[in-house]
Each structure stands twice: as structure tokens, then as C-alpha cells.
Amino acid sequence: MLKPEIELALNKQINLEFSASYIYLGMALYMDAEHLPGFASWMVAQSDEERTHARRLLRYMLDRNGNVELNSIPKPKVEYDSIKAVFEASLEQEKNNTESINNLYALASDLNDYATQAHLKWFLDEQVEEEKSIIDILGRLEIAEDDKTAILILDQALGGRSGGSGDAISIGEE
Ligand code: FEO
Numbered sequence: 001m002l003k004p005e006i007e008l009a010l011n012k013q014i015n016l017e018f019s020a021s022y023i024y025l026g027m028a029l030y031m032d033a034e035h036l037p038g039f040a041s042w043m044v045a046q047s048d049e050e051r052t053h054a055r056r057l058l059r060y061m062l063d064r065n066g067n068v069e070l071n072s073i074p075k076p077k078v079e080y081d082s083i084k085a086v087f088e089a090s091l092e093q094e095k096n097n098t099e100s101i102n103n104l105y106a107l108a109s110d111l112n113d114y115a116t117q118a119h120l121k122w123f124l125d126e127q128v129e130e131e132k133s134i135i136d137i138l139g140r141l142e143i144a145e146d147d148k149t150a151i152l153i154l155d156q157a158l159g160g161r162s163g164g165s166g167d168a169i170s171i172g173e174e
Helices: 004-033 037-063 083-110 114-144 148-159
Strands: none
Touching: 004 037, 004 083, 037 083, 037 114, 037 148, 083 114, 114 148
16 A cells, blocks of 8 residues: 555655646647657657656556546647747756756655665666757757758757657557
């Protein structure tokens, strides 16, 4: 059985992951409006990933006989000042998420909940990867500056992200 404090924290984390998914979808809409299908596709893939993170936690709670609460998620932003501003916001979001996972891990440790700690290990590794990939893109945007050709090349490169739909805003397989 999950302790109530852990149950509450896991439900909050599930909400954070679903909210992140929605925020990335809002970012995809911005990229699509800017005629950048590769960036949009990258954001859609990221949005999909966040949903899988939420479901991974949800599955874990069910496996431990926990009570899952699906709380409401805020309306995401769809307007940004620039491509760079989108990735800066995305990095900020991932840093907050890392902090939230760290706090959850610390709570599980304080309460001697070894199974939750083991489950969260995957999330700790994933956060390192996610922050790194966003920092890499921000670095490339820095190099490209206002060079439109460089931005289009980057757009093409990001469109090739595995796990993405390969299309700007796609509804997936029919
Ligand atoms: Fe679910 Fe972006 O971390």
C-alpha cells in the first residue's frame, strides 16, 4: 500500500506530466503557425512523451493499489515571442519538473518507500536527458541567430526526431 503522502505527491506528479504534455502541444501550435513543421513535430513528440510519463506513474500507482486522481490541467500558452523563447520556457519547465521528481524521491526516501524510489530512478535519468536535449537545441539556436537558412536546416533536423509523427500536427495512425 502507498502511504498517503506518497499517494498525494504521485497524483501531483501525474498532473504535472499531463500539464507538461498540454504545454508542449501549445508550443507545437505556435511552431505550426510559424510554418516550422519540424519544430512542431518535435514538440508533438515531446507532448506524447509527457503523456507516457504520466501513464507510467499512473500504472505504478494502480500496481500499488493507490487511488489515482485525475485533476484538471491549466490552459496552455500558444503565443510566444520567438522560437528561442519557446525553448527557454521548455527548459524552465523541465527544470521545475526535475525539482519535483527530486522532491518526490526525497519524500520516498524519508518514508522508506523503496519501491517508489526504484520506480523514480527512471524519471531521474529521463530528466537528465530531457534537459540536455533542450540545452542542445538552445545552443544551436544561439549559433543560428537570425540566419533563416540555418533555422530551416534546424527545422528539418528536428523533424527527424524518432518517436515523432514526422508531420507537423498529426493525429497519428488511422
Ligand atoms: Fe516528463 Fe519532460 O518530463
